[in-house]
Amino acid sequence: MPTVTVHRDDVEKLLGQPFDADVFESLLELVKGELDDVDAATGEIRVELNDTNRPDLWCVEGICRQLRIHREQRPRDYAFFDATAPEALDMREIRIDPTVNEVRPYIGACIARGVVVDDKLLAQLIQTQEKICDVFGRKRKSIAIGIYAADKLQFPLHYRGVPPSEGAFVPLGMNEPLTLEQIATMHPKGQQYAPIVARHGLWPLLLDDAGTVLSFPPVINSTTVGEVREGDSELFLEVTGTDLRMVTLVVNILAANMADRGASIEPVRSVYPEATPFGRQVVTPRHLKRTMSVPCHAFFRALGETVSGADLQRELSAYGYRVENTADSVRVVVPPYRDDILHPVDVIEDFAISRGYEQFSPEMPSEFTVGGLLPLENLSDRVRDLMVGMGYQEVLSNILVGREELTDHMELHGAALVSVSNVMTASYSVLRNAVLPSLLKVEQQSGRAFYPHSLFEVGEVARMQADSPMGSETRTQMAVLLAHAEANFSELASRLEMLCFYLGISYQLEPVDHASYIPGRAGRIVVNRDAIGIIGELSPEVLENWKITVPCAAFELDLSALI
Amino acid sequence: MNRPGAETLVASLHPLEVAVIQALSRIREASDTELAEAAGLDAARRDMACGWLVEKGVVEIIGESVAHRVSLTEIGTRYARMGTPETRIVQALRAGRAITMASLEQDLEMEQSEAGTAVGALKKAAVVTAGSGGVLEIVPGADLSAFETVAALISHVATAGEVGLEGLPDTQRQALDGLHRKRGKAKGVFRVDEQRTRTYALTPLGQEVGTLTRDRSGAAEIGQLTSQMLADGSWKDKDFRRYNIALKPPRVTMGRKHPYRAYLDNVKAKMVGMGFRQMTSSLVQNEFWNNDALFMPQFHPARDIHDAYFVSEPKHSKPISEPFFSAVAKVHADGGDTGSTGWNYRFREMQSRRLVLRSQGTADSAHKLAEGPDVPGKYFSIARCFRYDQVDATHAPDFFQVEGIVLGEGIHFRTLLGLLKLFARELARAEQVKFVPAYFPFTEPSVEIHARHPKLGWIELGGAGLFRPEVTRPLGVTTPVIAWGLGLDRMAMVALNIHDIRDLFSSDLDLIRTTRGVAGTSGGA
Structure with missing residues (x-):
């Protein structure tokens, strides 16, 4: 934002x-x-x-x-929109060559006269340029803006594509002429923005009629004419891009901005090699004239109250729309500096904003519905209550973790994990596939907290699952960790026994060899012939990996499997 | 203070106290360890008994010395392994790497605050300066001794595990001053624990009590009532020793829900109470459900690589089920049959299938709409979400969003406001609310609710709106739908008296055990 x-x-x-x-x-x-x-x-x-x-x-x-x-309470009038016929003789012109078709086909411009640039205005111009190009223009991919002192330019201008090895000019911030290719590699702006055009054979260049380069859009302006200075009062504002509608909108915004500061706006004609959606000759600024008809009942349905034609007329005008009322609908013309009205609901919102949200009285939704938790959540809550009753402290952990916590630390090498491709920090690069490592992390960091440590967590894990729509599955599992000087299998097994008793689950323990646990002291928790968990004494290797210095017994159980 | 006489005191002595008094009568004065041995008590019981007796004026502490033990905190252990931020920066600079303040987080994987403090310290000590473009430079011949002292101390403590503070040279003790953890506050490098040694003796009153204790026959008084006594009636001709019930009992560990989970349990209960059913979906989503179905165009800035975590393998989901895929693609392209103009661009299927870690709880609402929800219906989810952010005091690697929808023929803007008012009352105990226009790509009208919390003043409670038809229609829903989301982190942190969001998910058992809910802020147990 x-x-x-x-x-x-x-x-x-x-x-x-x-x-x-x-x-x-x-x-x-x-x-x-x-x-x-x-x-x-x-x-x-x-x-x-x-x-x-x-x-x-x-x-x-x-x-x-x-x-x-x-x-x-009324829309702003801008006389310069559509004031000139596209064929007018004395209009300044930009001639567009077919060679820009592939790389960046559209350009629009206008001239603003009569406002003297000072340091503050210059700062605002640059800020507007940056915000529009960065956010709306997606870092200049779809929109780039250039501003020049108009009196230094000889019209008509020419917008064409040239091979990267040509088009040498002195870019801003440098002292000698560089070809476009050299700018792309040597100039900081080139390194940043030339990738936008790099895959094309011809790169865009804007020149005046004397052959002086204005700029290499969307990368950099030239030193010769491409710099606005304090004291300039005749500005040429130019917008290039990949979408004619967006380009036109941005010229409109820039023109309205300068007009609001008192400038007079002179339109500029772009002459294309072939017809565009707006014709072959496009004069900017150009009103996009988006209109929207909204039935009155749509206002009623969305806002929950009847609004009169007079209300609509007043509030929408006060938000900048031209409004025409008919018996049962309202037709609005969106102002020329906006193009964000996609659906009648957008007009309805503007109406509500214009009137003020505080003018709408809240009404409690009255329809009766029955609340409730998902079966898995109910089961999780029962498990949590039982574990607390057995004296266990609940833990809540982050689930985006480091790979080695789930693999090497647990003596489980090469497990398939849901991994992030754009890793920011290695410690947060995979989704956990088990809860137990989160408890071991607590134990690792809590050697000084008085013992015993009886910990549990119920939470989500992600498991790779090739045939699932998202390539993985989210499951809810529980893990329990008992750590104290004499922690052992049987003490923890009796907790599992009580838990299962109260959950009404009958289970068997089957001996299993598992790399995280001491051989001969680990068992699979089997319910209805499915292995849905494991219990045992953690192996000294695992404890050493976690730098834990007390014996630990643990179990992990897949609660999703019990639903 | 009016103390009871020796007679009264003797009548109410605890057996532990008797043991201490008798030991001290025998050996006159004793240190902690001597006393524990002479009285046959462990350290905890000895301290308990001595504490009571000192309060009663029976025992006095005639000497006390304090020693301090220095060990490493979690941060300190990390520094022992990787080096301190200061030495790492100096080493990197010496190795000729070009580093700026801004690149430190990336280049050396430092947290912003850590990097800031380190560079600040290095600049203050005139070890580095910031050159042109903010590139850090080493000052030739700079005095690094202060940083070397710290590094040496860290490695000394790391090797020994724990060292006595008093045995350290002055330079190291000074260095340590600014670096040890102050309880409950910002995290330091060292932890300093106090070890007290005391010498005890009986006061004159104590000696009197000691004599009386020897004279009394223990058989006349009952300490612990036993089953045997009840069975044989032997309690009948005896007195019960009087307890000092005003003494503070020792604390015990207990089973307890996690404070933040307990807070969320409360939210859950409120939601169910207001008639909401729970909904859920998966941690891994494709962009279709995470964004496209919510009418966020594929070129939307918030869909950038810098805002979400992308999954590396597989990169794409299975094809998206119909009719949803075609309907959503069409609504993006030209609005379909919704009366919208759409976004006017070419919708790309493979981008739609790209897998991400769920970045917003609204993804769960999109799934619910497509499942065919009840009308009227209310749904909520407490969804674990992920954003591509540097982890710091205000950003956790993953966090919870509380989100939901309300469907009904009679739903409109005013019922939306009514619902938000209800939330403010139920979740923030706020009667006063303010509605402010907001922007979300998937709702129109959109609103933000600010509520006047009894403790916090005006807070932003959440955002909401009516789902755009471009969201509901392609998923097969024709009734109006309210979408809402609440930002509860801040309220939870205040309720739990926590100042760093990472502490909501802390791995420090001491912190978990000592975090309580604050009364009157809907805090957990």
Whole structure:
């Protein structure tokens, strides 16, 4: 979830009212934002935005736009959307070559005039660029943004693919020209972002009409024209990507942001080699004009109360929609800086937010249902009660553990385990396949706690199971560990005997050789001819592996098998 | 304090006390071990009896010396094996490795807090500096002696198992000062245990009592009533020795549920009481049930390799059963028959079948929807979940999520709010609640509930919403469904007076045995 740092003065200017932290915090509910921090000294405010579908809100302009619309109770007008016919003669142009078709086919742009860039605006521009590219643009895979001083560029621009060994220019942060290939290997941004285009034969390059390179999207801008400085007042904002709709939306957001700061927006025409879903010539910013019709009864069904046409008109307008009422439904046009309305329920939620959740009175669900636990949970609880009654302390362990705890430490080598492929730390790399190692870990770390140690745990384990849909099976098992100076088989066996007596299970013990236990002192617990557990005295090797210095007797029983 | 006279005292002496008094009458003064031997008692009984007698003014402690024994904690044992973080950083730097503060966790597998403290100490001692880009550099000729002292002490203690503090050289004793574990607090490297030696003697009152004790005939007084006495009636002409019942009894170990499990048992009971049935699914899920069925697009940022644990073998599940697979794939692609536009992308089957460790309890709800749940119906699960996070005081390797669903024809936003209010009252004893708009990929409208807890003030209790039609319809459910999830970790930690989430799953038996629920916070037994 994106967190942005904005400035109090900026908020006041864009919101058109004095800043008050408490008021601002409660207003942030309108944008699903949380106030993380206000630095009274510097005026910096940190806001976390929770809606991962609304990139328009990941900047101060977008937050304030939504809040201001709500205060003014009507959508914001932006005259520049669709103001120009695609064929207009004097429009600036980007000519797209078929050579980018494979690698990164779409580009959209606009020019913003009349706002002088200072250090604060520059910081906000960079932050917006980063948040949109990282989260919405999936680390520039689907969206990358470039910002330039427009007066240095000679239009029309050309967007084309070139072989990686060509296209040399001086990238930001370097002093000499490098080919695209060299940028990919030598430049830190190249190392980070060139993998996005690496598998293609031709890499994208944006040049002006004089042949000056603007940038190598989505990797790096050029030093010559690709850097915005304080004092610039004519900005060229460009967006490249793999999806035309996303590219257009991001241009719209950037244009609305600059317009909110007082800039005048000049559209730019992208001329494609062949028709796109928006035609061959696409002028941006471009209203996506997503519309949605929502029947009034859908509001009733979702919200549990009747809402009037006037309510709908008022609250939806106050959230930025253009609204047309009909007798039994409402038709909304989604504002140009949003494209997150997939279903009528999204409009219904915006209505509820606009009206305020506190305006809805909670109603207790009244339908009668019978509660209950799963049979396995009931069995587990009975087992836990019985073990506690026998004086045993319950333990609760993490179940993502280190491999050697389940294998080498138990003298069980090469067991098949459910393993994690993207391991972060070796100590948390496999799911446990038995509970007993968790108890031995407790014993290992508790040599100083007074004895006897009578421990048990009931919990989940994962067992590899080739024919199961998920390749493994989750089972609930119990383990019991008895550790003290004279702990032995018979003391623990009588606990097993009592447990099974009260659970009403008849079992046999069959001698077994098991690497974790002392030979001749271990038995399989057999119920209905199935071996569902094991009991015995742990072998000195196992105790040594765990660095345990008192004798231990233990048993493990598969409770899932008893259901 | 008004002490009873010798006569009264003698009447209420415990046999253990008599043994101590008689021993001290014989040998005048005695150390702990001498006294235990002379009185024929073990250490625990001797301490118990001496404790009582000192309180009664019969015995006095005429000398006391304290010795300290130093041993390694769990962390210390690890340092003995791997080296301290400081020496490991210095060694790595000497070996020419490029290390930054940020890469320490990865490169040397250190916890963030551990790495931070170590680098801080090294900087303070002017052993390392941070160069450009935060790369750590060794200061040539730096004085490492302080860190070497600690390392030497660790290995000395590791070899000996336990050493006397008083026998250590001054430098090592100073080094130890900042590093030993303070009881119940942050984890230190060393553990220092006190060993007290005392010398006891009878007070003047005690000597008087001693004389009286010798004079009295033991036969006249009953200590322990026996079956024999009851059978033969011999108790009838005797007195019962009077006990000092105000003495604090020794503690015993007992069988007990784990405090966090007991807390969750309480949650379970509340859920059943509110009419919820339990549901469950497996620890290993495919992405279909973990994400796709919840209408999280396959390109969603939270599905990144950095957010979930992927399973290495097998990598994929068996094919996903129909009609669910086709219906979910379609709803992602174009919304299917739900009235949604869908996400407009190519849905990939193999990604859907990729196996992960369950990252959210909502996966259990998705399975339940597909199973054909009761309508009306209420379900809950307490699901073990996994997230790809560095383990630290706020992140456990695995943790519990309490989640569930409510189905019914009459379900809507206001009943959702009503349900959350009920949860706040039942689980946090909060009458005051606040509903805040929220975002979850699978619900719309979505809401977060904040509740005013009697002890904690305003807390975030959980998130909820009405499942999107894109979630319910492909799984065959046409009634409205509330989905809810509660964040109980923080409440549990407060109830159990625990400050590190890892302690909820601790392997330290002392900690488990001494963790109690705090009264009035729904804590466990």
